[in-house]
Amino acid sequence: MTAAARAVVLAAGKGTRMKSARPKVLHELCGRSMLWYVLRAVHDAGIEDVTIVTSAEVAPYVVEVGLSAGHASVRSVLQEPQLGTGHAVQMALAGLAPSGGKILVLNGDMPLVEPELVRAALETGAVALALVTARMPLPSSFGRVVRDGERVARIVEARDASAEELDIDEMNAGLYVYDEAKLRAAVAELSNDNAQAEYYLTDTIGSLVRRGESVAPVVAGDYRSVLGVNDRAELAAAAALLNRRLCEHHMRDGVTIVDPATTYLEPDLTFGTDVTILPNTTLGRRTHVGAHSEIGPNSRLQNARIGEHVVVADSVIVDSTIGDFAYIGPWAHVRAGSEIGTGVRVGNFVEIKNSELAHGAKASHLAYLGDASIGERSNVGAGTITANFDGTNKHRTIVGKDVRIGSNSVLVAPVTLGDRSLTGAGAVVLRDVGDGDRVVGNPARPLPPKPDPD
Ligand code: UD1
Numbered sequence: 468m469t470a471a472a473r474a475v476v477l478a479a480g481k482g483t484r485m486k487s488a489r490p491k492v493l494h495e496l497c498g499r500s501m502l503w504y505v506l507r508a509v510h511d512a513g514i515e516d517v518t519i520v521t522s523a524e525v526a527p528y529v530v531e532v533g534l535s536a537g538h539a540s541v542r543s544v545l546q547e548p549q550l551g552t553g554h555a556v557q558m559a560l561a562g563l564a565p566s567g568g569k570i571l572v573l574n575g576d577m578p579l580v581e582p583e584l585v586r587a588a589l590e591t592g593a594v595a596l597a598l599v600t601a602r603m604p605l606p607s608s609f610g611r612v613v614r615d616g617e618r619v620a621r622i623v624e625a626r627d628a629s630a631e632e633l634d635i636d637e638m639n640a641g642l643y644v645y646d647e648a649k650l651r652a653a654v655a656e657l658s659n660d661n662a663q664a665e666y667y668l669t670d671t672i673g674s675l676v677r678r679g680e681s682v683a684p685v686v687a688g689d690y691r692s693v694l695g696v697n698d699r700a701e702l703a704a705a706a707a708l709l710n711r712r713l714c715e716h717h718m719r720d721g722v723t724i725v726d727p728a729t730t731y732l733e734p735d736l737t738f739g740t741d742v743t744i745l746p747n748t749t750l751g752r753r754t755h756v757g758a759h760s761e762i763g764p765n766s767r768l769q770n771a772r773i774g775e776h777v778v779v780a781d782s783v784i785v786d787s788t789i790g791d792f793a794y795i796g797p798w799a800h801v802r803a804g805s806e807i808g809t810g811v812r813v814g815n816f817v818e819i820k821n822s823e824l825a826h827g828a829k830a831s832h833l834a835y836l837g838d839a840s841i842g843e844r845s846n847v848g849a850g851t852i853t854a855n856f857d858g859t860n861k862h863r864t865i866v867g868k869d870v871r872i873g874s875n876s877v878l879v880a881p882v883t884l885g886d887r888s889l890t891g892a893g894a895v896v897l898r899d900v901g902d903g904d905r906v907v908g909n910p911a912r913p914l915p916p917k918p919d920p921d
């Protein structure tokens with residue numbers, strides 16, 4: 468049974484080729500760290516018992532990454548100093564009671580790995596090692612799989628390989644399923660007599676074979692799914708492949724993506740039917756787009772809940788909800804904590820922060836609405852500003868239903884405008900305005916009641 472297997476993820480490497488202050492496995496592609504993708508694949512392959520080998524730099528983040536990838540818990544083991552992948556596995560095994568079962572070992576820098584490949588390796592019968600390999604274009608920095616006839620004989624790291632061995636195009640993927648007892652015996656015997664003076668996990672292959680143990684190759688159908696990321700050029704290449712994979716998944720699921728090359732997606736997005744995404748658009752952080760909505764071009768949505776039949780053009784929406792039939796943009800910025808109601812219009816150069824706009828409200832041009840609540844059908848004129856900050860504190864502006872706010876009004880919070888009230892163009896509203904009242908000027912003063920039309 469695959470579910471009983473345990474996993475060890477190697478994530479302690481220095482990642483010197485990234486030339487970064489950030490540990491390699493925490494570098495991100497399509498909105499998640501490399502380590503997140505590896506842990507997600509392990510989770511989706513049905514493995515719950517996970518040990519992550521970390522450095523002191525990575526250790527503080529692994530629990531959060533593990534939980535976010537779907538695990539109920541993860542264990543981490545510190546590898547200090549980092550003496551190679553074989554040493555990393557020694558550290559992991561030292562912290563685990565022998566189980567007598569299978570153990571999956573995989574590199575933390577292979578973010579394109581898919582659960583199907585992990586499962587294929589787990590389901591390879593009773594062998595000492597199921598070794599995942601891939602045929603890959605040369606040149607490559609991967610370890611080469613040296614075969615003796617059909618059988619795997621050993622792995623030679625590119626840096627230690629002869630010219631003849633470098634011509635081998637079958638690579639070691641960095642994904643192994645060992646018989647745990649045999650792995651324990653093999654790692655105990657590793658030496659660091661090689662170009663990098665490291666304890667290579669890959670030396671266990673030759674030593675198992677020499678003892679007459681069975682090493683079964685599992686050749687990946689697509690080498691791209693096992694690409695290791697060692698520098699930033701490889702990171703960008705992996706990100707492009709992953710993004711393409713995400714776009715294809717959603718296109719097959721019924722989303723129209725006009726240009727996948729300039730549409731940037733993340734995992735865990737959800738879409739209703741017949742959504743259209745126009746070019747230069749980034750969708751992230753659990754965004755949901757409802758049916759028949761059109762997003763883009765040139766838009767960025769982060770943690771946005773978009774209703775049905777919504778249009779978002781050339782706009783940015785963060786941590787906010789947009790109701791059905793709303794029209795956002797072009798060039799609007801909806802910031803955190805905003806709730807835009809059904810049929811609302813948010814137009815050109817409008818910034819909204821931590822505000823609610825109720826059904827049918829409109830702010831069509833050039834406005835700032837911060838910490839405000841705008842009632843049903845109220846119209847916010849061009850140039851309207853909520854002066855929500857007094858230099859120390861933020862205050863709320865409450866606008867009732869069917870209110871008409873004249874162009875260039877300044878609503879100095881805290882302030883309330885009653886239902887059906889009106890402000891004249893350029894009004895600076897310092898005091899509350901009652902239901903049906905009208906104010907003009909700076910500071911705004913009441914106008915006499917409108918004469919009765921009769
Ligand atoms: C490794 C393999 C190589 C394989 C390639 C696939 C070895 C010796 N070589 O090479 O055969 O083709 O992956 O991508 O295993 N790590 C630790 N502790 C360490 C060193 C590394 O945890 O002391 C971790 C790294 O964080 C990384 C993984 O192990 O996630 C692999 O290390 P890396 O240095 O990237 O190995 P490669 O040179 O890519």
Ligand code: MG
Pocket residue numbers: 574576695696697
């Ligand atoms: Mg690597």
